Amino acid sequence: xxxxxxxxxxxxxxxxxxxxxxxxxxxxxxxxxxxxxxxxxxxxxxxxxxxxxxxxxxxxxxxxxxxxxxxxxxxxxxxxxxxxxxxxxxxxxxxxxxxxxxxxxxxxxxxxxxxxxxxxxxxxxxxxxxxxxxxxxxxxxxxxxxxxxxxxxxxxxxxxxxxxxxxxxxxxxxxxxxxxxxxxxxxxxxxxxxxxxxxxxxxxxxxxxxxxxxxxxxxxxxxxxxxxxxxxxxxxxxxxxxxxxxxxxxxxxxxxxxxxxxxxxxxxxxxxxxxxxxxxxxxxxxxxxxxxxxxxxxxxxxxxxxxxxxxxxxxxxxxxxxxxxxxxxxxxxxxxxxxxxxxxxxxxxxxxxxxxxxxxxxxxxxxxxxxxxxxxxxxxxxxxxxxxxxxxxxxxxxxxxxxxxxxxxxxxxxxxxxxxxxxxxxxxxxxxxxxxxxxxxxxxxxxxxxxxxxxxxxxxxxxxxxxxxxxx
Amino acid sequence: xxxxxxxxxxxxxxxxxxxxxxxxxxxxxxxxxxxxxxxxxxxxxxxxxxxxxxxxxxxxxxxxxxxxxxxxxxxxxxxxxxxxxxxxxxxxxxxxxxxxxxxxxxxxxxxxxxxxxxxxxxxxxxxxxxxxxxxxxxxxxxxxxxxxxxxxxxxxxxxxxxxxxxxxxxxxxxxxxxxxxxxxxxxxxxxxxxxxxxxxxxxxxxxxxxxxxxxxxxxxxxxxxxxxxxxxxxxxxxxxxxxxxxxxxxxxxxxxxxxxxxxxxxxxxxxxxxxxx
Numbered sequence: 018x019x020x021x022x023x024x025x026x027x028x029x030x031x032x033x034x035x036x037x038x039x040x041x042x043x044x045x046x047x048x049x050x051x052x053x054x055x056x057x058x059x060x061x062x063x064x065x066x067x068x069x070x071x072x073x074x075x076x077x078x079x080x081x082x083x084x085x086x087x088x089x090x091x092x093x094x095x096x097x098x099x100x101x102x103x104x105x106x107x108x109x110x111x112x113x114x115x116x117x118x119x120x121x122x123x124x125x126x127x128x129x130x131x132x133x134x135x136x137x138x139x140x141x142x143x144x145x146x147x148x149x150x151x152x153x154x155x156x157x158x159x160x161x162x163x164x165x166x167x168x169x170x171x172x173x174x175x176x177x178x179x180x181x182x183x184x185x186x187x188x189x190x191x192x193x194x195x196x197x198x199x200x201x202x203x204x205x206x207x208x209x210x211x212x213x214x215x216x217x218x219x220x221x222x223x224x225x226x227x228x229x230x231x232x233x234x235x236x237x238x239x240x241x242x243x244x245x246x247x248x249x250x251x252x253x254x255x256x257x258x259x260x261x262x263x264x265x266x267x268x269x270x271x272x273x274x275x276x277x278x279x280x281x282x283x284x285x286x287x288x289x290x291x292x293x294x295x296x297x298x299x300x301x302x303x304x305x306x307x308x309x310x311x312x313x314x315x316x317x318x319x320x321x322x323x324x325x326x327x328x329x330x331x332x333x334x335x336x337x338x339x340x341x342x343x344x345x346x347x348x349x350x351x352x353x354x355x356x357x358x359x360x361x362x363x364x365x366x367x368x369x370x371x372x373x374x375x376x377x378x379x380x381x382x383x384x385x386x387x388x389x390x391x392x393x394x395x396x397x398x399x400x401x402x403x404x405x406x407x408x409x410x411x412x413x414x415x416x417x418x419x420x421x422x423x424x425x426x427x428x429x430x431x432x433x434x435x436x437x438x439x440x441x442x443x444x445x446x447x448x449x450x451x452x453x454x455x456x457x458x459x460x461x462x463x464x465x466x467x468x469x470x471x472x473x474x475x476x477x478x479x480x481x482x483x484x485x486x487x488x489x
Numbered sequence: 490x491x492x493x494x495x496x497x498x499x500x501x502x503x504x505x506x507x508x509x510x511x512x513x514x515x516x517x518x519x520x521x522x523x524x525x526x527x528x529x530x531x532x533x534x535x536x537x538x539x540x541x542x543x544x545x546x547x548x549x550x551x552x553x554x555x556x557x558x559x560x561x562x563x564x565x566x567x568x569x570x571x572x573x574x575x576x577x578x579x580x581x582x583x584x585x586x587x588x589x590x591x592x593x594x595x596x597x598x599x600x601x602x603x604x605x606x607x608x609x610x611x612x613x614x615x616x617x618x619x620x621x622x623x624x625x626x627x628x629x630x631x632x633x634x635x636x637x638x639x640x641x642x643x644x645x646x647x648x649x650x651x652x653x654x655x656x657x658x659x660x661x662x663x664x665x666x667x668x669x670x671x672x673x674x675x676x677x678x679x680x681x682x683x684x685x686x687x688x689x690x691x692x693x694x695x696x697x698x699x700x701x702x703x704x705x706x707x708x709x710x711x712x713x714x715x716x717x718x719x720x721x722x723x724x725x726x727x728x729x730x731x732x733x734x735x736x737x738x739x740x741x742x743x744x745x746x747x748x749x750x751x752x753x754x755x756x757x758x759x760x761x762x763x764x765x766x
Contacts, residue, residue, distance in 0.1 A: 436544070441580040443564035444540050444573075445590075445666060446597035452565075455593065459584030459649070 061105045078191035078201035085195040092319045104203045166211040173209025188271035200269040207237035212247040221250040237268040243278040254285040272300040281309040287316035294320040304330030313340045325354035328362035335364040343376030352382035357390040368399035372408035379411040388419040396426040454484035491518040492673040499550035510730035516705040523708040526727030527749040536678040540574035573672035575663040577679040581651040588646040596622040657688030664695040681715035693718030713745035
């Protein structure tokens with residue numbers, strides 16, 4: 018990004034703040050000015066009363082960000098004006114927005130999904146906090162008893178600085194990519210999870226339970242450490258559309274899976290269609306460990322997200338289930354990366370993409386087997402479904418194999434909803450929309466069946482709504 | 490009053506080619522009709538046209554259900570009106586279980602879906618997920634009962650619709666759908682094709698269990714053998730896109746004995762350009 022742009026602040030400020038029908042909230046306790054520079058970094062770090070090393074890390078990351086250019090190999094990102102963004106807003110209890118300001122189509126969708134009142138306000142960004150109090154507190158006691166840490170990242174840094182100092186930025190360093198640098202410079206919110214040795218958590222940790230405005234910030238930063246032999250399932254996001262007035266969301270998720278540990282991270286992304294969603298998610302997996310990414314993308318204007326598994330220890334396993342449903346005006350560029358860096362590692366990636374109404378869904382994936390990763394196995398399957406002529410699907414599979422003793426499979430398919438399938442279902446009483454929705458639900462079934470029950474049900478309902486054309 | 494489907498002087502083109510050339514037929518609830526004819530005579534075209542396939546262009550004539558033309562109705566509306574087609578080649582829908590599919594189909598045909606939509610349109614409040622469907626417990630009970638009656642393994646309900654089904658399983662699945670949807674008029678297109686004798690017996694038994702005063706059935710078949718198991722009151726010979734002969738069950742036996750050659754001799758060579766089935 019050219020540094021000269023930072024001089025264009027005046028111009029940037031002319032851009033309407035009412036672009037999506039939202040007035041600018043005025044009663045924040047603290048609001049940094051728009052734009053990105055070192056002074057803002059200092060303000061954020063001071064506000065959070067962070068240790069000096071974190072402040073320095075942020076400054077270094079900003080320098081890295083400023084020295085790199087925005088990638089042009091994926092989705093079109095030229096619409097992002099980096100100077101026209103507030104990089105930090107400290108949320109207050111009441112956010113100063115009202116329900117009346119929530120766009121009608123979002124409200125209608127909540128209605129159709131049957132989302133309870135309290136949750137609606139939260140999802141629309143009106144309520145600052147949604148906690149399912151009773152459930153959350155009983156779970157919290159259980160976690161504490163087991164020694165599990167589950168808190169927001171800001172508290173994590175404050176209360177577990179030693180862990181942060183040791184691991185923060187080790188899985189996704191600032192130098193990794195331009196958005197990782199941006200996130201490191203301005204991060205706020207996200208989760209910190211630590212699961213002690215041998216602890217098996219049966220109930221998923223849901224960001225939903227303790228979600229608040231902070232954790233859904235623009236630059237979330239999550240750190241998850243699953244210690245030896247432990248298992249955890251972390252779920253973030255929700256099927257209901259999540260309204261954000263921030264047009265740029267760029268999170269970083271760092272996960273460390275230790276020996277024989279197991280982690281599943283499920284994301285259901287349904288941002289409103291003004292959002293650029295550019296996320297870096299990566300896991301380092303030690304010997305015998307397993308990482309599973311379940312990544313469903315429904316919303317946003319642009320998404321670029323490739324959850325990665327680095328299999329660093331012998332016998333490590335990586336699984337990625339990726340889904341993208343791109344409607345009108347959306348470009349979802351999703352997929353994943355599987356890096357085999359040790360012998361006898363195994364992996365699988367299944368991608369399901371759907372494009373409708375001129376939407377564009379791309380699969381982009383990397384399978385890499387490093388020299389010495391003998392006996393490794395991998396299978397990549399990507400299926401695309403096009404719902405009409407004006408929609409688009411692309412596949413960019415990258416395969417780099419530096420070892421001979423490996424077994425690798427790759428399959429790709431593109432299909433359209435067949436006239437015969439539609440007629441068959443319609444001859445049983447389903448309308449054309451219902452029939453199409455059923456075919457789409459079937460197409461993503463391998464993914465949906467991996468979701469927690471309540472999400473799976475909502476996901477199918479949401480697909481039906483999308484097919485009725487009643488959303489966006 | 491019992492329902493009736495009346496096909497009146499029906500002419501149908503497929504891809505611009507004339508296939509049906511003046512079909513006349515009336516099927517009443519409680520009656521079983523069989524249409525027999527050589528391959529390529531247009532039997533399946535008749536089946537698809539009754540069910541409302543958009544690909545089949547009605548040039549003239551009419552199809553009436555209880556006096557009302559159904560030509561302007563989509564396939565889904567015809568199903569809701571009580572018309573059913575058991576497909577010769579049922580399509581697979583990967584990822585959709587039999588049970589989910591059947592629940593949605595039954596809900597559509599029995600009006601649960603429409604009722605829920607109407608309530609929302611009338612300003613009703615948010616509906617919980619699934620409220621537009623037949624209640625799960627009721628549905629389960631009925632499905633289990635009908636599967637038992639048709640000797641279908643309970644595990645069938647969880648399998649994906651027609652995916653990896655054997656020929657016999659596909660046809661049984663069609664009959665199960667028919668049992669659940671409870672049509673007034675059912676067209677069974679070559680239900681015997683691709684079945685060995687045991688499978689044929691099982692499927693025929695299923696159909697027989699559904700035949701009764703509330704069902705008008707039209708069996709479309711090339712061979713007489715299906716009619717050893719399902720007894721029609723009326724048999725029609727289909728040739729060159731229309732019915733050329735009608736009679737009782739004895740006509741089927743006649744055809745079995747003499748083949749279709751004498752039909753050709755009597756009613757002329759097959760139409761030019763007619764596709765062979």
